[in-house]
Amino acid sequence: MRAARTRTAGRRAAPRRPRKDVPPTPAGRIRRLRRRIALLFALVSALALVGMAAVAVHADDDAWRSQVDSDLKLRTSEFSADLHYDEQGALEYPDPKEGGYDCPPVTLFTGTAEKMTVAARPHRTCLTVPADAYQTAADDAAREGDVVRLTTTAPNGHRLRLSAQPFTGPNQDTTDTVAVAAVDISGNLADHDRLALLLTAACAVLVALSALAGHWLAGRAVRPALDALDQQEAFLADAAHDLRTPVASVRVLAETGLRGEADTTEILRRTLRQSTRMSELVDDLLTRARLMAGAVPLDREPLRLDQLVDAVVADTPADGHRVAVRAEPVIVLADAGLLRRAVANLLGNALAHGHGPGQPADVEVTVTADGTVAVDDAGPGIPSERAASLFERFHSGGGSSGLGLSIAAWVAHTHGGSLTVDPSTRGGTRFLLRVPVHKPARSSG
Structure with missing residues (x-):
């Protein structure tokens, strides 16, 4: 049994040696350089396109939000023109049944900075705005004494934008009235998302096209190097092919002369003839190499x-x-x-x-x-x-x-x-x- 185990162990395959990396050929290095140039071109193009797309998306977001906020501010400012105080300092405002509060909906709050209550709300509102969102916007505007804007979600899932504008009381010292206007921004958000998606798709297509263009341009750029390498390899192949026979002949003549098997004068004459042929071959090789390289004007x-x-x-x-x-x-x-x-x-x-x-x-x-x-x-x-x-x-x-x-x-x-x-x-x-x-x-x- 022990001998059988020994024979079995002897038949085991020897551990495989790690394969050494084969150094790339000159043509392989040039092609690798082409890939790197194409990758770098695509990467730079991608960064530029993504950067421009991000700026465009951010600018569009700021633009539509600014437009919505300006419209809301205009709405509350127009509403404030109908607010008055009587001689006793009591606030007078339009009757909600007249429809001035309805669309875009405006809710009027009165009170103090600590507690604002609803004074008038839309009679037939075109939007359903959560009451807590109205209250939060009014309280924040009264407390800060400045316009407050916030975004919330309606019960139907639509996104709403609220703008609360405070108004000072008759003594011009305290804020006792806040008008809160609301508008549905779901359409604006949908347009913005479509723009972002369109720019993303356009960036992907342009990056792919830039990668192809970079690959083509890199190929054009390294083509002279590949052509020069091909010419060099062709020259070496020509030299090796053409000089092999006369070199072998000269060697045979030299060995024959050393052994004394032929007349020395004849050997020298044949050696001179072979060396002349070699000289002509070298001239032809150099001429062809210069012609192919364009070095002969x-x-x-x-x-x-x-x-x-x-x-x-x-x-x-x-x-x-x-x-x-x-x-x-x-x-x-x-x-x-x-x-x-x-x-x-x-x-x-x-x-x-x-x-x-x-x-x-x-x-x-x-x-x-x-x-x-x-x-x-x-x-x-x-x-x-x-x-x-x-x-x-x-x-x-x-x-x-x-x-x-x-x-x-x-x-x-x-x-x-x-x-x-x-x-x-x-x-x-x-x-x-x-x-x-x-x-x-x-x-x-």
Whole structure:
């Protein structure tokens, strides 16, 4: 039994280690920043909207209460005009049966500050006001010698507003008369509540809209950062992809030389060739990174396209290949450095891939008067299904990175032109680079 327990214990799962938080990626940090910006925007908008709504609700409450109190004061003031004292100091007031007390209802109290009693009340009142509320308002007004206002509830559940105004007696020293007027404020309260509810709903909708707007604006704000990050990651991917093969080749050559398995001169010659390829790849990578980042300003100037193509062909090593040039004079408005790089990339691509295995390339470069550079080769050609992605990196085939063609396409589009690929009449591929022709302004004379 003891051994069985030991085996059972040994089969128990080991306690799980607490999972460590994985640090966010740069893109994750940017997206988190976007969420924080959107949340902050929504929070500030919510605080502003809630503050304005609170001020509006408070202002509406003060406004309707002030209006009701002014109407009540006007009612009691008009009623006081009918109060008189006779020669013996006795108070004379209108008969309630005449209807002057009825609506809004006014109740007249007389007496002293210690005890006020009802002298006259409405004959056919339009409101039912609790007697204790009338009495409280009259007593407080007589005791304080000033207008007293209070709110109470009628038996039917309606809210009432009362205003008690004291009047001095014949000796002008004591308060012996108080008029208490009442009005139903249920409608005012209902309107106020509707306004508060409407503002609350409007605030909720506006906060939601501001959150969406903040999210959209934050997305627009961080988009350049995400684009720059994508360009950086693409550059690193390009560098790693393109430099892997020549670096591996140089390493193999170095190991072969150390073992003495090949002629040193041949190894150095091949190493020099691989290092030259690496240098060209690095130049292409840096050029593409600068182009994508917009760090290469266009220095447009009128230039002879035919002369530029002749210079590019003359500077390109033939290495046993044949390059023929047929050019018509034409002036284009372009950046000479970038256009030279685009033509050189097209020519280099034709020399590298525009021929069969073990055969020299036969390339023809044509410049026409409409600003078109055509590069024709007699190679195996390009399948039509690969033509659409040919100008993207890593899609040129033949062991090339495709950076040269993508750079040439970018240069053409930046100048307002185009770069297309078609089958060549020579049996291979034709690349057509088009740039706008320079049209000098005509003299008015």
